[in-house]
Amino acid sequence: MREIYRLHSIRHRYGAATVLDIDGLAIAEGRLYHLTGANGAGKSTLLNLLAFLVPPTSGEILYTGERVEWKNGSAETLRRKVTLLHQSPYLFGGTVHDNVAFGLAARGIRGEERQRIVRRALSAVSLQKFGGRKARELSGGETQRVAMARALALSPEVLLLDEPLANIDRETSILLETVIASLPARGTTVILVTHDPDHRKRLNGERIVLEKGRIVPPASFLPVS
Amino acid sequence: MDFLFSSFAAALRMIGDLSPDVVDAIGTSIYVSAVATLFGAFFGIPLGLVMGLAEFPLKRFAITVLNTLMALPTVVVGLLVYGFLSRQGPLGTLGLLFTPTAIVIGGTLLAAPIVANYALASVRGADQRILPTALTLGAGRIRAMGALVGEIRFGILAAVIAGFGRVISEVGVAMMLGGNIRGYTRTMTTAIALETSKGEFAFGMALGIVLLSVALLVNLFLHFFQQR
Numbered sequence: 001m002r003e004i005y006r007l008h009s010i011r012h013r014y015g016a017a018t019v020l021d022i023d024g025l026a027i028a029e030g031r032l033y034h035l036t037g038a039n040g041a042g043k044s045t046l047l048n049l050l051a052f053l054v055p056p057t058s059g060e061i062l063y064t065g066e067r068v069e070w071k072n073g074s075a076e077t078l079r080r081k082v083t084l085l086h087q088s089p090y091l092f093g094g095t096v097h098d099n100v101a102f103g104l105a106a107r108g109i110r111g112e113e114r115q116r117i118v119r120r121a122l123s124a125v126s127l128q129k130f131g132g133r134k135a136r137e138l139s140g141g142e143t144q145r146v147a148m149a150r151a152l153a154l155s156p157e158v159l160l161l162d163e164p165l166a167n168i169d170r171e172t173s174i175l176l177e178t179v180i181a182s183l184p185a186r187g188t189t190v191i192l193v194t195h196d197p198d199h200r201k202r203l204n205g206e207r208i209v210l211e212k213g214r215i216v217p218p219a220s221f222l223p224v225s
Numbered sequence: 226m227d228f229l230f231s232s233f234a235a236a237l238r239m240i241g242d243l244s245p246d247v248v249d250a251i252g253t254s255i256y257v258s259a260v261a262t263l264f265g266a267f268f269g270i271p272l273g274l275v276m277g278l279a280e281f282p283l284k285r286f287a288i289t290v291l292n293t294l295m296a297l298p299t300v301v302v303g304l305l306v307y308g309f310l311s312r313q314g315p316l317g318t319l320g321l322l323f324t325p326t327a328i329v330i331g332g333t334l335l336a337a338p339i340v341a342n343y344a345l346a347s348v349r350g351a352d353q354r355i356l357p358t359a360l361t362l363g364a365g366r367i368r369a370m371g372a373l374v375g376e377i378r379f380g381i382l383a384a385v386i387a388g389f390g391r392v393i394s395e396v397g398v399a400m401m402l403g404g405n406i407r408g409y410t411r412t413m414t415t416a417i418a419l420e421t422s423k424g425e426f427a428f429g430m431a432l433g434i435v436l437l438s439v440a441l442l443v444n445l446f447l448h449f450f451q452q453r
Contacts, residue, residue, distance in 0.1 A: 047359075053360055053361060079360055083361055092358075092376060095374060154363065
């Protein structure tokens with residue numbers, strides 16, 4: 001199985017505070033990982049790094065064996081392979097369709113192909129009739145489903161999920177769990193932040209534990225088979 | 226009070242008549258204000274976005290300077306541009322002094338800081354998730370900025386409205402750089418100042434009413450777009 005991420009000596013600071021201090025971490029392709037840890041452990045920061053939204057203060061990240069360069073548009077290219085879904089996702093003004101189509105438009109996908117992908121993505125989260133609805137008028141659960149559809153539409157190599165199952169109704173939670181569980185079989189690597197042990201039980205996967213910015217156990221690479 | 230009421234009544238009658246001088250002043254005012262606002266927005270919106278999003282040394286100082294520029298006296302701008310455009314000035318050979326273009330240049334300098342400050346405030350007040358969301362969906366920097374501007378468009382529109390309000394209501398720049406030339410650079414504000422100084426209070430009031438009406442119409446027009 002291919003190694004999709006490898007992190008070396010990653011340190012990340014906000015001002016004087018070190019929020020991440022990871023000696024090494026390897027993530028295999030097509031697997032599901034549960035990222036856990038107390039509030040402030042550095043989970044969201046790690047996801048932002050893995051999503052190539054911010055460079056680490058020091059250290060290096062390898063993506064599919066290639067060292068990530070943070071300049072010259074390299075991170076921008078990689079961001080098209082990795083999608084981060086925030087805990088409280090932001091939906092742009094406009095319709096649900098506009099939102100799901102946003103990333104496709106950024107990739108130059110247009111016309112009937114774009115329509116087809118949007119329909120398929122909305123269908124995956126049981127919102128096939130929501131395309132014309134105004135995004136800002138949706139409930140919390142519907143918003144989370146649209147955000148998931150928006151991410152699925154891009155068929156990312158890696159899907160980073162920052163507590164997508166928190167604060168939503170049970171029906172939506174079950175639906176999203178089913179969607180998430182199906183992704184590794186399609187080759188998508190999933191890193192899911194969750195605090196709920198039930199989610200971890202139902203969604204079979206490996207566990208990465210962060211404690212005060214460090215991987216537990218410390219200074220070790222997770223085995224990649 | 227009788228003086229005010231009778232002047233007001235006379236002013237309304239004059240508006241009904243709409244003399245060519247009044248029409249010229251209205252046309253010049255709208256033209257120079259619209260063009261100056263356009264240029265002000267062209268420079269001010271990107272400046273506000275950059276100031277709001279980028280981190281750079283002395284950022285706080287730069288913002289303080291930008292805030293101060295909002296209160297820039299119109300006559301100071303007039304004086305400054307006059308220095309550049311007068312015959313002895315570095316741009317004197319262009320022959321722009323006492324032309325509508327000169328008023329546009331001054332108006333741009335007045336509008337740009339206002340637009341930039343409003344844009345800056347809009348960016349600062351924008352949802353912090355907009356840019357990361359756009360970026361993680363694969364948008365490049367420019368598209369992500371476009372998405373941000375789209376999301377704060379009402380704030381940006383308010384910035385443009387405020388810039389227009391500043392330019393159409395000022396008198397110092399129009400007087401110093403336009404020269405108040407009848408039928409050419411005379412704007413509503415310079416005409417008001419002139420007519421009132423000549424004792425034609427009713428005529429000044431008529432122009433004042435027209436000026437307010439124009440400002441109201443422009444705002445209604447922009448408000449209509451906000452609602453869409």
